[in-house]
Amino acid sequence: MKKAIPVSLILVALSLVGFVFLQVNWVVNIVQTQEQKISFRVFKGAADAADSLGKFSAAAMRLRDQSLTFPFNGSVLPSIKVNQRFSESxxxxxINKALERNEADKYKIEYAITYGQGSAGIPEQITPNFALLAQKLVTDSVLRENTPAQSFPIDARQEDGYVTANEFLTVFIPDLNSQAWQSLTWILFGSALLTLITISAFYLTVRTMLQQRKLSKIKSDFINNMTHEFKTPLATISLAVDALQNEKVQGNKEKSGYFSGIIKEENRRMNKHVETILQAALMEKQELNLKKRIYTSMIWFVTW
Incomplete structure (x- = not known):
C-alpha cells in the first residue's frame, strides 16, 4: 500500500503533464492554422476586390465602345485611374463586399490604392493608418513578421483589352496573431477550462490519496494501541480468573474479593475503551452528516 500510492502519484502526474503538453501544442497549432486561414481569406477577398476595381465604370465603357481617338495621331484614350472611376466610398x-464574400469582413485590415506596386507606390486612396503602419514595417522586423502584406494588380486587360494605369491594391493585416486569438476566444476558453478542470481533479485526487495514506497510518496506530490496551486487561482478567479457580484462594474470602475486584476494575477499563471507540465513530458519523447537510443547503441555495 505504501509503495502503491507514490507509484500512482507519479503515473497521474505524468498523465497530467502529457495532457497539458498536448493541450498547449494543440492551441499553438490551431492558432497558426487560424492565422493561415485569415491570411488566405483576406488576400482572396483583396484579389477579388482588385479584379472588381479593374473593371470600367459605365461611362468609361461607353467611351471605349465609341472607339474615341485623339484627332491628331489616332492614339488610344489614356488609361483611367481608379480614383477617377470610383469615389472613396x-x-x-x-472591397468590403469582396471581403464579405470570402468571410473576411470581420478581420481588421489596412489597404491603399497606389500608382506603382506596394507601399512604395504613389498613394491614391488609403485607409487612415496605412501610411503609419507602412513606415513602422520598414524598421520593425517583429511587426513585419506579424503583419502579412500583399499587393494585387488592378488591370482589366484580360476582360476587354483596355489598358489601365499601373495601379495596385496593397493590403496589410495588422496584429495577425492577436486577431487569430480573438477569433478563437470560445475555443481557447473551453480548452483552458478543460485544462483547469483536469488540474483540479488531479489536485483533489492527490489530496485524497495523501489523506487516505495519513488516515491509514492513524488507523494502524490506533489499532495497535487499542490492541495493547485490550491485551493488558484481558491478561489481568485471565490471571485473576486462574487465581480464583485455586482452592486456596476460594477458601480465603479476602483474596477472592481482591481478585474479583481486579476483574471488575479491568472490565471497567475495557468498557471505557469500547465507549471511547464508539463515541469516536459516532462523532465521525455526525460530522459527515453535518457536512452532507451543509453541501445540500449550498446546492439548494445555488440552484434556487
Missing amino acids: EVNQI
Whole structure:
C-alpha cells in the first residue's frame, strides 16, 4: 500500500503533464492554422476586390465602345485611374463586399490604392493608418513578421483589352496573431477550462490519496494501541480468573474479593475503551452528516 500510492502519484502526474503538453501544442497549432486561414481569406477577398476595381465604370465603357481617338495621331484614350472611376466610398464598398464574400469582413485590415506596386507606390486612396503602419514595417522586423502584406494588380486587360494605369491594391493585416486569438476566444476558453478542470481533479485526487495514506497510518496506530490496551486487561482478567479457580484462594474470602475486584476494575477499563471507540465513530458519523447537510443547503441555495 505504501509503495502503491507514490507509484500512482507519479503515473497521474505524468498523465497530467502529457495532457497539458498536448493541450498547449494543440492551441499553438490551431492558432497558426487560424492565422493561415485569415491570411488566405483576406488576400482572396483583396484579389477579388482588385479584379472588381479593374473593371470600367459605365461611362468609361461607353467611351471605349465609341472607339474615341485623339484627332491628331489616332492614339488610344489614356488609361483611367481608379480614383477617377470610383469615389472613396465606392472603393470601400467594393472591397468590403469582396471581403464579405470570402468571410473576411470581420478581420481588421489596412489597404491603399497606389500608382506603382506596394507601399512604395504613389498613394491614391488609403485607409487612415496605412501610411503609419507602412513606415513602422520598414524598421520593425517583429511587426513585419506579424503583419502579412500583399499587393494585387488592378488591370482589366484580360476582360476587354483596355489598358489601365499601373495601379495596385496593397493590403496589410495588422496584429495577425492577436486577431487569430480573438477569433478563437470560445475555443481557447473551453480548452483552458478543460485544462483547469483536469488540474483540479488531479489536485483533489492527490489530496485524497495523501489523506487516505495519513488516515491509514492513524488507523494502524490506533489499532495497535487499542490492541495493547485490550491485551493488558484481558491478561489481568485471565490471571485473576486462574487465581480464583485455586482452592486456596476460594477458601480465603479476602483474596477472592481482591481478585474479583481486579476483574471488575479491568472490565471497567475495557468498557471505557469500547465507549471511547464508539463515541469516536459516532462523532465521525455526525460530522459527515453535518457536512452532507451543509453541501445540500449550498446546492439548494445555488440552484434556487
